[in-house]
Amino acid sequence: MDKILIRGGKSLNGTIPISGAKNAVLPILAATLLTDHKVHLGNIPHLRDVTTMMELLGQHGATLTVNERLGVEVDCSSVNNTLAPYNLVRTMRASVLVMGPLVARHGQAQISLPGGCAIGSRPINLHLRGLEAMGAEIDLSGGYVSAKASRLKGANIVFDLVTVTGTENLMMAATLAEGRTILENCACEPEVTDLANCLISLGAKIQGAGTSTILIDGVEALHGGSHNILPDRIETGTFMVAAAMTGGDLTMTGTDPRMLDAATQKLRQAGAIVEEGADWVRVIGPEHLRAVDIKTLPHPGFPTDLQAQYLAMNCVAHGAAMVTETIFENRFMHVSELQRLGADITVNGNTAMVRGMGTLRGAPVMATDLRASACLVLAGLAAEGETEINRVYHIDRGYERIEEKLKAVGANIQRIHG
Numbered sequence: 001m002d003k004i005l006i007r008g009g010k011s012l013n014g015t016i017p018i019s020g021a022k023n024a025v026l027p028i029l030a031a032t033l034l035t036d037h038k039v040h041l042g043n044i045p046h047l048r049d050v051t052t053m054m055e056l057l058g059q060h061g062a063t064l065t066v067n068e069r070l071g072v073e074v075d076c077s078s079v080n081n082t083l084a085p086y087n088l089v090r091t092m093r094a095s096v097l098v099m100g101p102l103v104a105r106h107g108q109a110q111i112s113l114p115g116g117c118a119i120g121s122r123p124i125n126l127h128l129r130g131l132e133a134m135g136a137e138i139d140l141s142g143g144y145v146s147a148k149a150s151r152l153k154g155a156n157i158v159f160d161l162v163t164v165t166g167t168e169n170l171m172m173a174a175t176l177a178e179g180r181t182i183l184e185n186c187a188c189e190p191e192v193t194d195l196a197n198c199l200i201s202l203g204a205k206i207q208g209a210g211t212s213t214i215l216i217d218g219v220e221a222l223h224g225g226s227h228n229i230l231p232d233r234i235e236t237g238t239f240m241v242a243a244a245m246t247g248g249d250l251t252m253t254g255t256d257p258r259m260l261d262a263a264t265q266k267l268r269q270a271g272a273i274v275e276e277g278a279d280w281v282r283v284i285g286p287e288h289l290r291a292v293d294i295k296t297l298p299h300p301g302f303p304t305d306l307q308a309q310y311l312a313m314n315c316v317a318h319g320a321a322m323v324t325e326t327i328f329e330n331r332f333m334h335v336s337e338l339q340r341l342g343a344d345i346t347v348n349g350n351t352a353m354v355r356g357m358g359t360l361r362g363a364p365v366m367a368t369d370l371r372a373s374a375c376l377v378l379a380g381l382a383a384e385g386e387t388e389i390n391r392v393y394h395i396d397r398g399y400e401r402i403e404e405k406l407k408a409v410g411a412n413i414q415r416i417h418g
């Protein structure tokens with residue numbers, strides 16, 4: 001298994017290009033199952049999860065043509081298999097996103113239940129309940145969930161809690177249902193809006209994406225089209241924290257700072273300077289960071305996918321702060337690894353009290369999930385001495401060429417192929 005070695009203590013300076021958003025390209029790739037016509041997608045990030053989703057579409061019978069300019073053409077006209085197998089689903093929970101499109105377009109889907117993951121049990125009951133409300137017959141057996149419907153019917157659905165992929169799955173299913181679907185208590189993440197914009201470009205009739213109520217009027221069929229994936233706000237936020245933690249000066253380009261208002265506000269409270277342009281954001285780290293309280297919430301609240309990164313920032317700040325995780329039940333796996341670097345953190349349920357130490361000391365650590373591994377990279381960049389991060393396959397799921405992007409702005413970082 002690969003590992004990443006970092007010799008920390010250097011301030012990072014320069015420009016980092018941002019890739020397409022993982023959490024937008026995954027539902028949008030699944031959405032191509034809704035049409036028999038070709039869909040051209042641009043700004044595709046080169047990530048393990050994207051490769052996995054493309055493999056899954058190929059398994060269904062789709063034809064994918066990847067070009068060298070981060071583009072892919074997807075042709076689902078020959079899809080003939082509605083099974084999403086365990087060996088793929090267990091490596092990527094987002095595989096569940098093919099369920100809505102398959103039932104809507106092909107009348108059935110057999111999806112391996114994703115099972116839990118490091119950050120929580122992450123059930124899909126709300127996805128299934130919504131499809132049932134639209135007339136699907138749901139059956140669970142042998143670790144698989146099967147959904148069948150000759151044609152889905154529009155329904156009024158109120159989500160018990162805000163779910164990003166639940167909103168996306170049912171929005172996709174509703175595009176081909178008979179009649180109107182009203183989804184309430186929806187996720188408002190920018191990736192939901194990007195998916196809706198792509199679906200609309202294929203002929204779907206959707207109103208209200210990005211708000212908590214989405215109206216979808218089903219159509220008989222979708223046509224082809226093209227769409228560029230929006231920039232990755234979590235990658236952007238991760239590098240913004242890298243500038244703050246190393247006292248550096250980084251400009252992230254090809255992004256949209258308006259997606260990160262909550263995260264930006266917290267960086268400013270911590271003492272960093274944040275300058276914003278139409279498609280770039282610049283962060284200048286202060287001499288000394290102030291610890292800041294964080295509470296994760298659905299968008300536009302503070303994103304749970306940046307919680308680990310800001311907790312790491314608090315470890316090298318001055319003062320004490322509380323970090324509260326309200327979205328997932330077990331998203332503090334990074335804490336014990338940060339403690340190996342000398343961090344002073346006390347976890348009590350879904351809150352972590354961090355007493356900033358001003359600095360950390362490098363040591364070998366273990367990545368446990370995608371965003372925890374990003375947090376350990378940030379901690380290694382700020383720590384004195386050498387940090388060795390093991391199991392970096394986690395990080396490759398969601399960050400494109402992270403060590404190359406960081407090396408280009410002055411980080412002493414290298415990947416050891418194992």
Ligand code: EPZ
Nearest residue numbers: 023094122123124125126127162163164165305327328370
């Ligand atoms: C999406 O996961 C993202 N993944 C996650 O990003 C992100 O952390 C999460 O949304 C929250 O923003 C993708 O978009 C591919 P949820 P998702 O359904 O949709 C509970 C990353 O690091 N829930 O919004 O799976 C669930 O257990 C990943 O890029 C149910 O109880 O998350 C959780 O506690 C990690 N029943 C809460 O809702 C359901 O049917 C929010 O989960 C669905 C969800």
